[in-house]
Amino acid sequence: MGSLTKPLILVVVIYLLLKFVVPNIPGSAPLPSSLIFLYLMLTVAGIVIYYTMSGESKDAFWGPIQRFLTGENIGALQTARYAVLILFPLLVGWQTYGSTAVSDAPPPENRTIHPAPPGEYTGLSNPVAKTPDNIMQGKGFYAAFCSPCHGGNFDGKGPAARGFNPPPANFSDPTTIAMLQESYLFWRIKKGGVGLPIEGMPWKSAMPRWEVELPDEWIWKIILGEYDGAHQSPRTWE
Helix, strand or coil: HHHHHHHHHHHHHHHHHHHHHHCCCCCCCCCCHHHHHHHHHHHHHHHHHHHCCCHHHHHHHHHHHHHHHEEECCCHHHHHHHHHHHHHHHHHHHHHHHCCCCCCCCCCCCCCCCCCCCCCHHCCCCCCCCCHHHHHHHHHHHHHHHHHHHHCCCCCCCCCCCHHHCCCCCCCCCCEEEEEEEHHHHHHHHCCCCCHHHHHHCCCCCCCCCCCCCCCHHHHHHHHHHHHHCCCCCCCCC
């Protein structure tokens, strides 16, 4: 195990320097953990490259690791081997769980549910006439493209709704599309979640960017169908 001592000491020393020494240098700031991790990975990569430059150094470096993992001639280190083989998967599992589990902590910044649209969308009027045929066609487009998330009853309870946080909007709720102008819905449907400004963070909408699939006329007809199906009326300048 002696051949592993120097690499381990080097990694530990670099970690201590980056974690505790560099932030105390005048004019320096604490390094983010992701950057420290990157430096450590580069250090490990350099060590591996150095020790694999020749067959002799490779055997000296990998031999103890291989014997430790296989249990060959391990002797007094048998208990340490079992501890590593048990604790390492548990550590990886705990780290994975901690990075993916839902947190109860509040978001780091305030979120605007209905952020202001870009200026070119402000005050647009629906160019599609509000006729029974257009409304029915809009409901058909809604059923094909929108109902899996927003629901066939326009209540945000589509079959895919449970997979999203925050959940899809409930259009039958008077606090959603009834408070918005048609131009706002046109912007949100057209640009999707990727088009939200920074004040829409931290939970961006999962709305697809429908402009890549739907022409503007279809989007305007969908808006007609949404308001009619949800029994709501759009907010107007009057």
